[in-house]
Amino acid sequence: MQLLRRVYQFGSTKHRFASDIKSTNRQKMNLFQAINNALDIELGANPKALLFGEDVKFGGVFRCSQGLNEKYGTDRVFNTPLCEQGIGAFGIGLASVGYTAIAEIQFSDYIFPAFDQIVNEAAKFRYRSGNQFDCGSLTIRSTWGAVGHGALYHSQSPEAYFAHTPGLKVVVPRDPIQAKGLLLASIRDKNPVIFFEPKALYRNAEDEVPLDDYELELSKAEVVQQGKHITLIGYGTQIRVLKEAAKLAEKDGVSCEIIDLQTIYPYDGQTLVDSVKKTGRCIISHEAPQTCGMGAELSAFIQEKCFLHLEAPIKRVTGYDTPFPLVHEPIYLPDKFKIYEAIKQSVNY
Amino acid sequence: MKHFMRFSKISNAFKEVPSQYVYQIDPIKNFEPIKQFRVIDLEGNLIAKEYNNIPKETLNQIFDLMISIEEMDNLLYMSQRQGKISFYMTSFGETATTVGTTAALQPQDFIFPQYREQGSFMWRGFTIEQIVNQCIGNHLDGGKGRQMPVHYGSKDLNIVTVSSPLTTQVPQASGAGYGFRVNGENKIAATWFGEGAASEGDFHSAMNFAQTLKCQTLFLCRNNHYAISTPTDDQFRGDTIAGKAPAYGMRTLKIDGNDLLAVYNGVKYAREQIIKNKEPFFIEFITYRIGDHSTSDHSVLYRSQEEIDSWKSGNNPINRLGLFLKKQGLRQFNDDHDNQIRKDVRNRVIAALKHGSEQQSPSIQDLFTDVYDEVLPHLQEQYTELRQHLTKYKDQYPINKFKGGL
Numbered sequence: 033m034q035l036l037r038r039v040y041q042f043g044s045t046k047h048r049f050a051s052d053i054k055s056t057n058r059q060k061m062n063l064f065q066a067i068n069n070a071l072d073i074e075l076g077a078n079p080k081a082l083l084f085g086e087d088v089k090f091g092g093v094f095r096c097s098q099g100l101n102e103k104y105g106t107d108r109v110f111n112t113p114l115c116e117q118g119i120g121a122f123g124i125g126l127a128s129v130g131y132t133a134i135a136e137i138q139f140s141d142y143i144f145p146a147f148d149q150i151v152n153e154a155a156k157f158r159y160r161s162g163n164q165f166d167c168g169s170l171t172i173r174s175t176w177g178a179v180g181h182g183a184l185y186h187s188q189s190p191e192a193y194f195a196h197t198p199g200l201k202v203v204v205p206r207d208p209i210q211a212k213g214l215l216l217a218s219i220r221d222k223n224p225v226i227f228f229e230p231k232a233l234y235r236n237a238e239d240e241v242p243l244d245d246y247e248l249e250l251s252k253a254e255v256v257q258q259g260k261h262i263t264l265i266g267y268g269t270q271i272r273v274l275k276e277a278a279k280l281a282e283k284d285g286v287s288c289e290i291i292d293l294q295t296i297y298p299y300d301g302q303t304l305v306d307s308v309k310k311t312g313r314c315i316i317s318h319e320a321p322q323t324c325g326m327g328a329e330l331s332a333f334i335q336e337k338c339f340l341h342l343e344a345p346i347k348r349v350t351g352y353d354t355p356f357p358l359v360h361e362p363i364y365l366p367d368k369f370k371i372y373e374a375i376k377q378s379v380n381y
Numbered sequence: 382m383k384h385f386m387r388f389s390k391i392s393n394a395f396k397e398v399p400s401q402y403v404y405q406i407d408p409i410k411n412f413e414p415i416k417q418f419r420v421i422d423l424e425g426n427l428i429a430k431e432y433n434n435i436p437k438e439t440l441n442q443i444f445d446l447m448i449s450i451e452e453m454d455n456l457l458y459m460s461q462r463q464g465k466i467s468f469y470m471t472s473f474g475e476t477a478t479t480v481g482t483t484a485a486l487q488p489q490d491f492i493f494p495q496y497r498e499q500g501s502f503m504w505r506g507f508t509i510e511q512i513v514n515q516c517i518g519n520h521l522d523g524g525k526g527r528q529m530p531v532h533y534g535s536k537d538l539n540i541v542t543v544s545s546p547l548t549t550q551v552p553q554a555s556g557a558g559y560g561f562r563v564n565g566e567n568k569i570a571a572t573w574f575g576e577g578a579a580s581e582g583d584f585h586s587a588m589n590f591a592q593t594l595k596c597q598t599l600f601l602c603r604n605n606h607y608a609i610s611t612p613t614d615d616q617f618r619g620d621t622i623a624g625k626a627p628a629y630g631m632r633t634l635k636i637d638g639n640d641l642l643a644v645y646n647g648v649k650y651a652r653e654q655i656i657k658n659k660e661p662f663f664i665e666f667i668t669y670r671i672g673d674h675s676t677s678d679h680s681v682l683y684r685s686q687e688e689i690d691s692w693k694s695g696n697n698p699i700n701r702l703g704l705f706l707k708k709q710g711l712r713q714f715n716d717d718h719d720n721q722i723r724k725d726v727r728n729r730v731i732a733a734l735k736h737g738s739e740q741q742s743p744s745i746q747d748l749f750t751d752v753y754d755e756v757l758p759h760l761q762e763q764y765t766e767l768r769q770h771l772t773k774y775k776d777q778y779p780i781n782k783f784k785g786g787l
Contacts, residue, residue, distance in 0.1 A: 082563070107563040113593055118552050118586030122594075125556025125570070128541060129491060133556070145582070152546045153553070161534045161542035162525035163751045198752050222754040251757070298757050 043077075044216065044245040049254055050209045055242040064234040066208035066241050067096045067173075070215040071134065073245050075104050078132055081219070083109045085119055085136025085173075093138060094175060094234050120146030120172065124154050127167035127224070134219060137174035140228060141185040146172075147193070154224040155199030168222035173215070176204065176228035177269050178319050178365060183358035186231075189268075189320040189351075194226050195297035195329065201225040201250060202296040204268040208239040213248030214294060221250055230269040253300035255307065259289030262313040262375055265304060265330060267293040270317050270366070277371035286379055296326060304330065305337045312343035313378045317366050322350040344381035347374045414620040415635040417667050420642035423696055425704025432646045437711050443484055443504075443641060444706060445722055447476045447699050450499055452726040453509060454672070457516065461530075461676040465734055466516040468530045474639070474671030476500045477698030478603055479573075481644030486571055486599075486652060491557055492540045493550035493572035496531055497603065501573070505538040509726070513733035519740035520784045525751070526743045548578040551600070552587035555661070558598030559590075562659050569655050571599040576665075577608020579622045588629045591661035598661040599651055600626070603638065605670035610683040626663035638666025639698040642705070669696065741784040745771070 047053055061069065074081050083097060083104075089111040091098035101109040112119050116137055123135035137143045143150075150172070158166035178187045194202045203218050203225060205211035211229065218225040230237075256271060257278060264274045271292050278288035289307050293299055308314045314334055316327040327348035334346055349366040357364050420432040427433055454471035461469045472479065479500025483492070492501055499512065514521040516530035524534060524542060534542025541550065554572035561568040578584065579602055591598045602622045606613055619625065626633040632654060636647045644666065651662040669692040673680045680689075694700075706712035749756055749764045756764070771778055771787055780786050 080560075080564075082560075110594070113586075113589050115586045115589065117582055118555075118590045121549065121552030121583060121586060122556035122559065122590055125493075125553030125558075126560045127556075128553065129557045129560050129570075131560040148546060149549060149552075149583075153544065153549050156544070157542075158754070159751045160524065160527050160532070160544060161536075162523050162527060164523060164534055164536035165541055166754070168754060201753075298759050301759070 044220075044247055046217070046247045046249065047213065048249050048252055050213060050248060053242050053244075053246055055244050055246075057243045058240040059243055060238060061208050061241040062235050063208050063211055063229065063237045064095045066212040066239075067215060067229060068098055068100070069241065069243070070212040071097060071100060072103070074132070074134070074216060074219050075100060075108060077245065080130065081108070081132040081134060082126060083134045083136070084112050084122070086112060086114055086138050088112075088136055092136070094231065096136070096173075096229075115145070116142050117145040117149060120149035120154070123170045123172065124149060124157065124167045127170035128157065128165055130169070132169045132219060133171070135170065135172045137172060139186055140174040140176045140190050141188040143172075143174055143190060150194070150200070150224075150226070151197050155197045157199075157224075159199060166222070167224055170224040171219045171227055172225070173227045173229060175231040177230045177232060178356070178361065179232045180361065181358070182356070184355045187356040187361075189228070189318065191228060191296045192320055192325050195326060199224070200297065202228070203250060203294065204228045204230070204296055205294070206230075206256075206268055206271040206292050207233065207237045208241050210248060210292075210294065212241055213246050214250070216245065217247035217250050220247065225250075228268070232269050248294075251295045251298050251300055253294055253303040254292045255289060255303065256292050257288065257290040259287040259311065261287050261311055262289070262315065262378055263304070263307040263311045264288050264290045264371070264375075265293060265314065265316045266290075266318060267296060270319065273366070273368050274317060274371060276368035277375065280368060280372040281375045284376070286375060288375065293326075299330070301333055301337070304334055308334050308338045309341045312341050314342075314346045315349055315371060315374050315378060316346065317349040317371055319351050319365060321353045322348055323353050325350055344378040347378055349374045412620050412624060415623050415633065417635050417637040418643050418647055419637040419640050420646065421640050421701055421705045423701060425701045425706075425708055427705065427709065432642055433709070435642060435645055439484060440702075440706060440711055443480050444699075444702055444712070446480050446500070446503060447702065448719060448722055449726045450476050450480075450503060451699065452723045453512070453730050454499070456727055456730040457513070458672070458676060460734055465738065466530055468676055469516065470497055470531045470675045471672040472497050472499055474669050474692060474698065475603060475605055477641040477644050477702065478601075478638045478666040478668055480504050481641045482571070482601060482648045485645045485648035486569070487567070489539060489568050490652075491554075491568065491570045493554040493557070493570060494540060494543050495547070495550065495573045495575060495578060496543050496545075497575070498573050499531075499533075502533055502535065502538065502540055505535075505540065507533065507535055507538060507540075509729050510733045510737070511535075513730065513737045514740070517734075517737040517740070518742065519737055520743045521737070521740055522743070525747050548574055548581035548583040550574070551578075552583050552590060554598050555587045555591040555594070555596045558596035558661065559594055561597045562595060566597075567656060569597045569599050569652060571601055573601045573603060575608060576602060576604035576606070576613060576622050577611060577616055579625075580616055588626065588631065588663070592629045592631045595660050597655050597659060599648070599655060600661065600663040602663075602665040603668055604665055605668050607670050607674065607680070607684070609674045609678060610680070612684075621665060621667070623663065623665035631661055631663045633663045635665045635667065638668030639696050639701060641698060641702045668698070742782050744785045745783045745787065746785075
């Protein structure tokens with residue numbers, strides 16, 4: 033793994049992996065604090081950066097923008113009216129005239145009114161104008177994934193809808209250190225990025241997060257655990273579940289390699305291919321429903337590139353093809369036992 | 382605020398204000414329409430003398446452009462019928478709105494168009510050749526041949542590229558106008574949309590955001606009475622579109638859109654107000670779409686020729702301006718001069734069509750560029766795959782149509 037260091041105008045350093053960051057200047061932070069820190073750094077370094085969305089001014093319903101309005105003022109950190117299609121469009125307009133627009137959609141379950149603006153406008157702005165215009169300085173942050181009691185409308189993982197849209201990038205961090213670096217990279221990327229934040233991890237995930245201005249490379253997957261017998265691919269909250277399943281499998285003598293996709297689209301296919309060529313087996317796991325989820329795309333891609341290396345069919349362990357339930361959540365989720373079972377079936381194929 | 386609270390919290394505490402209450406049911410039932418601002422009448426006579434303030438040279442340039450666009454539109458419409466371009470949208474009857482507005486704006490103002498604003502583009506210097514090349518989609522098109530005809534855009538002229546989804550540009554202009562305000566810029570974001578487009582949800586979002594967040598945005602509604610075949614009676618109730626704007630707390634003008642002097646003065650006033658108050662402004666132009674919606678439309682299927690003619694001869698922006706100029710002695714030229722302008726435009730369009738049709742399309746690689754700021758690995762791979770395929774089956778594809786071929 034090469035250490036990539038480039039110093040940017042804001043004094044930011046760019047890394048491929050969090051483990052490359054040698055900084056000792058760290059602080060214990062949970063996910064929302066890491067997000068807050070990233071936003072604070074960008075607002076401080078970039079006078080053209082603006083942060084807005086519903087309830088952003090008082091600190092946000094998940095505290096991600098805590099203290100930022102007091103620090104940077106209401107022109108730069110502000111509430112919008114309750115209108116997701118407006119938030120998306122407003123962000124595109126700002127970005128098209130050179131501002132760094134960081135738009136917040138409170139729950140990704142409510143991103144759909146902005147779908148037209150995101151898919152038909154943001155994603156195509158550069159292409160359709162022959163590169164005369166772009167909205168690359170737009171980032172849309174939105175909360176994502178199961179939280180234990182969210183049901184249909186506070187639990188969705190809609191990444192697949194956006195991964196099907198050329199011109200967008202889609203990113204999902206797994207913990208605070210990744211979140212800060214990936215968010216800063218997303219904001220500074222010259223393309224519109226949708227950054228999904230696993231709400232279940234806002235308080236639960238903690239780490240010693242470097243206080244520096246640093247970015248982690250987009251479209252690079254990370255092998256978070258090396259293994260020999262099978263490749264497990266996931267992202268966001270699901271990485272924890274994969275780790276738990278791997279522990280169960282380890283007792284059976286099965287060594288699991290776990291890959292965090294990090295950037296959902298465009299994804300790092302090479303890392304996946306290298307791994308599956310080594311292990312010969314693969315499981316992809318996500319909370320989102322099975323049909324046409326990211327598992328479907330990655331299965332198709334991997335079997336195309338690794339067909340002769342596969343010892344077993346690629347298995348997807350995902351949410352069912354139902355709306356996200358309430359009381360059924362514990363049996364809906366692709367938990368460690370379902371993944372463990374899939375590992376066993378794959379290894380014994 | 383009298384009480385500045387420590388954490389800048391707004392207080393919505395209850396306060397009894399007796400004047401807020403009435404003690405009988407008296408609903409709002411009358412929707413008194415806002416009157417249209419007008420300077421000249423239908424025969425070009427000057428009514429509102431204090432608005433006769435546009436420089437003579439500007440007025441003549443505007444008139445020249447309006448008749449030029451009429452000729453260009455005519456020819457490009459016919460060229461579609463002849464198969465030279467695939468599609469076109471004329472702007473007959475509406476050029477006082479677009480040309481007059483753009484003349485009253487500043488060059489640094491960003492325009493977010495809908496699709497019928499060739500008047501805005503051309504006032505700022507977009508050429509006949511640029512229009513024709515975009516309609517053909519050849520390698521000279523600034524948009525790299527990616528969009529259907531009339532989807533122009535120009536970074537140099539601060540006019541954001543047209544996109545087909547309606548009304549999407551309107552809340553984007555709210556965003557841009559916000560940026561201009563917080564950065565203290567002497568710039569506004571001016572956005573065009575039709576009365577039909579104003580039915581979309583994006584219109585409401587845009588208006589609410591612009592006024593609530595104080596954006597330097599100018600809303601320009603061309604009410605031309607039809608959205609394709611849908612007349613205004615099937616589109617909305619209440620007092621046209623302008624009637625909605627005060628409900629957002631926004632300053633509003635309704636203007637006779639076929640009166641060039643009213644358009645120019647109204648827009649100039651609106652721009653000054655936006656910069657002074659740092660708040661948006663709404664203008665609705667009442668005009669009429671004399672031509673079909675597009676080359677895919679045949680409007681006599683849903684409206685009568687009598688109706689069209691009532692506007693074409695009764696309330697025509699070019700006629701009214703021309704009569705005004707003549708009556709005021711502002712037009713030094715005679716009809717021969719105007720006919721020559723028209724003839725020159727026709728020849729130029731014909732030459733542009735000929736030259737444009739001889740050009741190649743953008744390169745094969747331009748299928749894959751500009752999706753992102755760089756051609757990312759997965760797109761490189763797909764491009765390579767395509768090249769291999771085209772090489773193998775080269776006789777089955779018009780390879781040489783693309784600049785650079787394979």
